[in-house]
Amino acid sequence: MQQLLDQFEQILGANGVLTGEDVSSREAGWGRGACEAAAILRPRSTEELSQVLKICHEAGQPVVAQGGKTGMVDGCVAKPSELAISLERMNRVEELDPLSRTLTVEAGVPLQAVQEAAEEAGFSFPLDLGARGSATIGGNIATNAGGNRVIRHGMTRNLVLGLEAVLADGTIISSMSKVIKNNAAYDIKQLFIGSEGTLGIVTRAVLKLSPLLSSQNTVLAATDSFDKVTELLNYMDRELGGQLSAFEVMWNSYYTLATSEGEYGRQSPMERDYPYYILIEAMGTDQTRDAEHFELLLEQVFEREIIIDAVIAKSQKERDELWEIRDNILCFIEWFPVFLYDISLAIPDMERYLAGIEEKIVARWPQGRVGIFGHLGDGNLHVVVSIGSDDPQQHHEVNEIIYSALAPLNGSLSAEHGIGLEKRDYLQYSRTAEEIALMRSLKQTMDPKGILNPGKVLAPVT
Numbered sequence: 001m002q003q004l005l006d007q008f009e010q011i012l013g014a015n016g017v018l019t020g021e022d023v024s025s026r027e028a029g030w031g032r033g034a035c036e037a038a039a040i041l042r043p044r045s046t047e048e049l050s051q052v053l054k055i056c057h058e059a060g061q062p063v064v065a066q067g068g069k070t071g072m073v074d075g076c077v078a079k080p081s082e083l084a085i086s087l088e089r090m091n092r093v094e095e096l097d098p099l100s101r102t103l104t105v106e107a108g109v110p111l112q113a114v115q116e117a118a119e120e121a122g123f124s125f126p127l128d129l130g131a132r133g134s135a136t137i138g139g140n141i142a143t144n145a146g147g148n149r150v151i152r153h154g155m156t157r158n159l160v161l162g163l164e165a166v167l168a169d170g171t172i173i174s175s176m177s178k179v180i181k182n183n184a185a186y187d188i189k190q191l192f193i194g195s196e197g198t199l200g201i202v203t204r205a206v207l208k209l210s211p212l213l214s215s216q217n218t219v220l221a222a223t224d225s226f227d228k229v230t231e232l233l234n235y236m237d238r239e240l241g242g243q244l245s246a247f248e249v250m251w252n253s254y255y256t257l258a259t260s261e262g263e264y265g266r267q268s269p270m271e272r273d274y275p276y277y278i279l280i281e282a283m284g285t286d287q288t289r290d291a292e293h294f295e296l297l298l299e300q301v302f303e304r305e306i307i308i309d310a311v312i313a314k315s316q317k318e319r320d321e322l323w324e325i326r327d328n329i330l331c332f333i334e335w336f337p338v339f340l341y342d343i344s345l346a347i348p349d350m351e352r353y354l355a356g357i358e359e360k361i362v363a364r365w366p367q368g369r370v371g372i373f374g375h376l377g378d379g380n381l382h383v384v385v386s387i388g389s390d391d392p393q394q395h396h397e398v399n400e401i402i403y404s405a406l407a408p409l410n411g412s413l414s415a416e417h418g419i420g421l422e423k424r425d426y427l428q429y430s431r432t433a434e435e436i437a438l439m440r441s442l443k444q445t446m447d448p449k450g451i452l453n454p455g456k457v458l459a460p461v462t
């Protein structure tokens with residue numbers, strides 16, 4: 001290993017290779033203790049990374065790409081025998097092109113810095129998630145991140161026009177196009193988006209920008225049945241004429257915890273015993289006109305008895321307070337230990353699915369609790385389960401209950417967080433044997449020695 005590290009230092013410079021305490025003083029991943037990688041390599045350019053990977057490929061040395069380490073499936077966690085590759089020194093915003101409406105960035109730029117660079121020039125980069133301050137655009141691309149605005153702008157995949165990545169053997173694949181339409185054969189960049197560092201390491205990207213919207217209207221509404229939640233979604237989506245930018249639903253199980261009087265609870269602006277709470281946001285270009293229209297629509301859904309209560313945010317502070325309830329995942333500390341799930345399924349299947357898993361969990365663990373919230377407009381639910389234990393065998397039993405029930409419904413065990421290590425052994429519940437075989441053959445072609453993030457996403461063949 002030392003011989004390899006000496007070669008890397010020649011390429012990356014003295015600060016480019018971290019070892020010893022410089023490694024162990026860093027986190028392995030979100031909530032995963034100290035980093036155990038043999039060393040952390042910090043390239044400054046695509047060319048440097050290419051040289052490093054060429055050497056790793058020849059030596060059969062495994063590597064793990066790391067961005068902001070906010071991923072939730074242990075995808076960036078490196079073993080003591082592996083080298084971590086941090087993109088933190090590749091953090092330049094290279095170019096904002098106002099005519100193409102694109103932003104060209106290096107992969108290590110934090111998402112928030114991308115958003116701010118776009119906003120300074122009068123544009124918006126609409127990808128948004130709670131970890132925006134730490135998560136990098138490279139990590140967002142590698143996980144095909146979703147977040148709060150997917151209902152309007154799509155996943156990260158829809159926001160990337162061009163991309164540069166380095167393959168396992170050091171080959172640079174540069175596809176830094178700014179065009180929206182590009183049907184010149186296979187869309188190679190899509191292979192890297194969502195592949196969690198197993199097919200290549202993303203180094204640069206051309207991002208698609210949107211106009212910066214100046215109006216924002218937000219309401220927290222309550223309904224008494226799931227049918228009314230879906231009626232509300234369809235009504236608001238249709239009547240807002242493209243302005244709907246968030247439709248987040250909180251089941252009572254989540255809402256009461258997120259607004260409890262405990263240490264982590266937020267103040268509730270309305271009664272806490274409604275079955276469903278919905279945070280709706282619309283964004284447009286004229287605050288006065290858009291607010292009037294938004295309020296008119298809310299009056300209409302009240303009159304039609306689709307909603308039974310509502311609180312409209314009248315200031316940015318009130319808007320933030322409503323979002324803090326929705327984003328209050330810390331409230332689950334009161335239920336610790338907990339298991340987090342990020343599933344998706346067709347909206348008409350949701351109620352039946354949730355009733356089925358709750359019944360099985362409470363039958364097996366009478367003290368079991370299930371909290372549910374999520375990006376319902378995208379078919380994405382976050383399910384949080386507490387059984388009063390984090391015993392691995394019982395965790396596996398809960399996983400089986402949650403994931404196996406998705407298979408007959410063609411649901412997905414990962415709506416946005418990816419597979420990593422955590423969900424790897426359950427992939428067959430969401431992908432057919434033929435799909436997994438094709439994934440394996442892609443991996444074999446692009447990384448024949450299996451040095452990129454080994455053991456993640458696809459289980460090793462035994």
Ligand SMILES: Cc1cc2nc3c(=O)[nH]c(=O)nc-3n(C[C@H](O)[C@H](O)[C@H](O)COP(=O)(O)OP(=O)(O)OC[C@H]3O[C@@H](n4cnc5c(N)ncnc54)[C@H](O)[C@@H]3O)c2cc1C
Nearest residue numbers: 067068069070071075130136138139140142146147197202
């Ligand atoms: C509070 C909180 C809220 C969150 N909310 C959301 C949400 O709403 N939606 C959502 O989708 N996710 C969410 N996440 C999860 C996480 O923020 C995303 O998965 C994010 O995209 C990860 O980016 P990262 O830079 O931290 O990547 P990391 O965690 O460092 O890495 C994630 C994976 O990508 C690989 N990788 C990282 N960089 C590269 C690269 N340059 N090239 C190739 N592979 C790479 C890693 O090997 C790993 O497999 C949340 C996380 C937290 C902590």
